[in-house]
Amino acid sequence: MVVLETERLQLRRFTLDDAAFILRLLNDPGFVRYIGDKGVRDLDAARGYLQAGPMASYERHGFGLWCVGLRGEDTAIGMAGLIRRDYLDDMDIGYAFLPEYAGMGYALEAASAVMAHARGVLDAPRVLAIVDEDNASSIRLLEKLGFQGNGVVRAPGSERDVRLFVADSE
Template sequence: MILETPRLTLREAGAEDAAFVLDLLNAPGFIQGIGDRGVRTLDEARGYIETRILSSYRDHGFGMWVVTPKGEGQAVGLCGLVRREILPHVDLGYAFLERYWGQGYAQEAAGAVLAHARGVFGLATVAAIVNPDNLASCRVLEKIGFRWVDIRQLEGWDQPSAYYCA
């Protein structure tokens, strides 16, 4: 376990999370709001976990963590920190299965990750990028202390992103 909030636990991902990651990455809201990662099989999901998530833990000491409600073993989302070469600061990111939207999980998990980024990793500034049309996600960021900076067309991204910092 990496973090605990009143309702959630955040832990490192592993190969056993492949079915959850496959579902999340292929959810319409994920594809529309974040992008299509091209992961279509359990083997590809395990590869994604290894190359995108576990490698970040090894390289940076942080990454995207699996979010589960306390008392339940079922993963409901990912939330964590990502180091992207295209951004000047570490990026806070999150994504949840659509059936768990509207329950405050994103705000609770993201707020805990932001506090962890500052307290444990000593990050004075944390960035966040979001599809500007995703007003709910923009509100989550603002509620936990992020401030809108500008709209950026990031290299390698199909659509512009709203850029926030906290």
């Protein structure tokens, strides 16, 4: 199911057929360093992640992390979307791309479409983002999207703070 289209990209719902892509994305060193090690080491675990994560979120909230692909091609390049976490007051934006698709503006293009969806379709008054303080490229992206820093937050069970960013709708 296609959710969003941009000039170069298509965002669609993940299905269990995306397990091989997810296995690769979740074990990319950039993902592990800045988002965390999800412990997904084989296709079965990748299907479990998809089911308990993005696919459960579609059912529960009508949104979640979506699969980003190049328009007109059957190639997944990353994920981007919205997450509703118990410990945050509003939905937050999330994204991660395979390293070979970095530095081409794809993350900005996908994240801009996600923000437009949050505001225009979901009517979200504000969107949050949580990011590792060393993740300079992600912080640069958030600032391009109009986010502003708003202190730090610590996820339950985590041992370290992450920076919290906020984008209020006008």
